[in-house]
Amino acid sequence: MLKRGRVKVFEVYDWGKLEVLDFIVSQLKSRGVITSIDISRHLGISVEKAREMLNLFREAGVLCEIKEAEARRRLLETRLRETEKVEMWGTKRLAV
Numbered sequence: 001m002l003k004r005g006r007v008k009v010f011e012v013y014d015w016g017k018l019e020v021l022d023f024i025v026s027q028l029k030s031r032g033v034i035t036s037i038d039i040s041r042h043l044g045i046s047v048e049k050a051r052e053m054l055n056l057f058r059e060a061g062v063l064c065e066i067k068e069a070e071a072r073r074r075l076l077e078t079r080l081r082e083t084e085k086v087e088m089w090g091t092k093r094l095a096v
Contacts, residue, residue, distance in 0.1 A: 019043065020053045028063075031078045033071055 012018055020043055027034045039050035057063040066074075 017053065020045065020050070021056070024053060024057065031075070033066070033074050033078070035071070 020039060023039060023043060024034055027038065034054070036047050036050040036054060039045065039053065040047045054063060058065075
């Protein structure tokens, strides 16, 4: 039988960090890859701060670093897929 302890309730302590983490998660879900420069440019924070936030995911075992050539290949594939989706959506829209 499981022991039941008290329920722990948490609240947001730093909304800025939460926004960074939310952006990282959304990019990873949609593209599968992210760079510290993406985070820095999109949110206007330093690259060093972006790397700190990415390290949280690395330490949790969610992210691993890939080689630059592999990263470029994946980003190119993602952009091609996104372009195909836009073209398909545009074609359907014109047909309606």
